[in-house]
Amino acid sequence: MSWQSITARDNPNLQRLRKLAQDGGAYRKLGGLWLEGDHLARAAVQRGVRPALALITDGAAADEALRALADAAPKVLVVSPALFKTVSGLESPAQIGFELALPPQPRIEAQADSVVLDRLQDAGNVGTVLRSAAALGFRQVLALKGTAALWSPKVLRAGMGAHFGLRLVEGLSVEDLDALKVPLLATSSHSDALLHEADLPNPCAWVMGHEGQGVAEALMRRCALRIGIPQPGGEESLNVASAASICLYESARRRLVGR
Structure with missing residues (x-):
């Protein structure tokens, strides 16, 4: 597990997350998903999903619960709230988000409700x-x-x-x-x-x-x-x-x- 502070807006990881967050169909091309906010992030972890990457603000990183949540990812990027806002697709950005690998599309289960x-x-x-x-x-x-x-x-x-x-x-x-x-x-x-x-x-x-x-x-x-x-x-x-x-x-x- 590694934590890394990012200050450059054009960091390649942030550019990728920006596309995933702001383009509804980008996941099909990039093979990744953007989950913003601690509720969605926790829901994924509780279902056994392991994130590829966590993005967290420096303020949120001081919060014990959010820091523990970010630790579910093998790589954590720490940014300022202003830089997080450039990634977010929300008017009121959260303080933490995950990138997940897009799950493989399953076959239709014939007898399922x-x-x-x-x-x-x-x-x-x-x-x-x-x-x-x-x-x-x-x-x-x-x-x-x-x-x-x-x-x-x-x-x-x-x-x-x-x-x-x-x-x-x-x-x-x-x-x-x-x-x-x-x-x-x-x-x-x-x-x-x-x-x-x-x-x-x-x-x-x-x-x-x-x-x-x-x-x-x-x-x-x-x-x-x-x-x-x-x-x-x-x-x-x-x-x-x-x-x-x-x-x-x-x-x-x-x-x-x-x-």
Whole structure:
């Protein structure tokens, strides 16, 4: 383990971290991830992830807990708050961050309870869906092409550590879902049944569609059920992340009560 003070803005390590922090798709080219803040950093370490590099401000390095967290990395760079700010993608930068190696993309697990993301655009929505999936026992998330980059800094922040408990597969086509051998379920205003009345298969894969366009017709045709969420308040539709949480909860609830 080595600690090194950095003062130059053009240090090669800082240049790399800057790209990872500020370009949502840079992880695909550089093979690394930027985690900013002690919450995300701890979530990764608690899941057994070993960071490649830690970046910490000189002030935070004097904090015993943050210093111990930084020690999880084999290499620690210490910078001023002003220099840390040049790396951060946040308006109010944290005081510590990790670089991780990008995990290898796994194969689709055919029988896993899953969530399928069909071109969700908003990083906050994607991260929230991942968080709900992890909390409610859906351990596999499959993202079709056009979905916000799963490992981008914005999605990582919104996921609040959920990434490290999930099997994440992205860049998929509709045809790639042939590898999934569980029924697909989609929410739709043109439903076969309402959520509380539907006979939900277990395991299953919930399909969540584009915020404006919904689930693509080619994908909808593959779904075993179209399910409506009752909305007695009269709103036209729900936010996709809210809809996902409701559907995943109902599946999880039924597993717990055995029906």
